[in-house]
Amino acid sequence: MKITKNKIIAFAVILAVLAASFWYGGGAPGLQGWNVSQTPKGAAADSAADKNPEPVLPDNAGDKGHEDNPKEPADDKAPVNEEPDDKDDEIDSENNEADNEKKEDENQDEEEEKPADGIESRPRGTEGGLSASEKIELAKEMAGGASSPGMEKGSKDYSLEQGMVIDAATGKDKYLTDPVPEGKPVPVEPQNIEISDVEYTCTISVRCDTILDNIDWLDKEKVELVPEDGVIFPAAEVTFYEGESVFNVLQREMKKARIHMEFSSVPMYNSVYIEGINNLYEFDCGELSGWMYKVNSWFPNYGCSRYLLKDGDVVEWVYTCDLGVDVGGFYAVGE
């Protein structure tokens, strides 16, 4: 086979395409556009090209680092209200109202240009991007290397005492759950629990206010779904039956309120996973986003269908944009 110029060019083109797709698909080393810093967007985009962008921590790392964010929403909240109108407008701009709302469009553009604190330019989507361990690393950097306050390490002795069966080799139970901290309820297996008709009450709420701080990361098509105040389901006292889990109550209440909620069962953890509430799904607001729940201000380290509710419990569903750091539910692994 003779090597001609054409063949060399074709080879080079194929190689270039493969290299580009490799880079784009997230196979490349480094953080590919992820950069924890307080730089404006343009600078972050530049550093995306950097092969080894060491995440730069804000000086006041940890909890303080995140108190920086609330400064922003004060201005950010305004565009949120306008967003739904703008969306309509963008699509049928041939309507006669177009002129009227164009100004708002410009406003919105300006807002989006504004640099926000925290992580800059994070890629969206489930495919490509970061692996699970990279995500945890990143969240750890943002949290300052420590768990959120109130997130204690599990106590093995206490968990054993409470009846949790822990495998000595892995230090976890058979559904890969770590021991729970002292004073917290251990997980139950829903298939072993009998639901009686004894009525209790608990408080449940669903909020997504962290999205308001990070609205420019949110999937553009979903901006209109975020309520102005971030409250999807305001705290309400609801009835449940003895033996029900957090999941049972969430499902019933969402159904009653006609709020969309999608979940999937994960046999490995013997629990359900809440993929999205009110059409706000995991990964919609950056790669570290998704739904978390807390009961009496504690984020359980197991799934919501394994949490047996007690009378008077306060259940809160919150949307996190960075693996729990912003809602105070980040648990640093290996601490």
Added chain:
Amino acid sequence: MPWENKMNDAFSSYHPLVNFSYFAFVFAFSMIFMHPVCLGISLICAFIYSISLKGRRAAKFNFVFLLPMMLITAVINPAFNHEGVTILTYLHTGNPLTLESIAYGIAASAMLAAVVCWFSCYNEVMTSDKFVYLFGRIIPAMSLVLSMSLRFVPKFKARIKEVSQAQRCIGRDVSNGGVIERARHGITILSVMITWSLENAIETADSMKSRGYGLSGRTAFSIYRMDGRDKKALCAIFILGIFVLGGGISGGLKWRYFPTMKGRTGGILSAGIWLAYMGLCLVPVIVDRAEEHQWKVTQSKI
């Protein structure tokens, strides 16, 4: 060869470049545009063209195979996809059944059916000699392999018939003897087929090589000529195609399915793009009709 093409399809007798660019545009647009109107246009035009190309055979395929396949794919989507704000009811798993997921399922299945139908037309029009004519120079090895492999299945089917008839004469077909005997005969036939095919592939490759296929400076005989009508058709296809593409890029075909269905439902720009898209998809049918009309006119003059 052009004159061997069925008399009822004038488009097949056009230059291969015209055929190929037409199908390239149609495939690309059918796969890119998720706007319901575009999908509808693509699907209906694919049905019309396949029926005008192959007659009853295509109609049977479309309605017996493609439509049920569409239905199944459309039903599968809402079973796994629960996104969307319009909750119709709840499935027995506890997840919501939404209007948007049903609509998306129908759209996806329409796209699948349209592309399958377009491919059946493509196979009819773009014969392997046309393909080799177009790509024999640029990618000689690739186009030979492609045309050989595309030809492989029909050839294999014809030969297996031949072999099994020959075997039946000596009482060794799969229809002779008990279960084990039959299996043994079947394996023999299969082994004959594989040997034959492999040998034939090597022979084809050798024969092409000995003729100097793919060598630089070697010309190839072809019967195709770029006529005035070919240029006209090519121009029409490119103008329509680029107009639709430009309109699509500029947002004239915007449509989203989640979380609510929203997009362009009218306006001059969108209507223009739809019309152009329909025109593009129907180019072969229009060409056929025009040719037929001309034929009748000429006949009546005699």
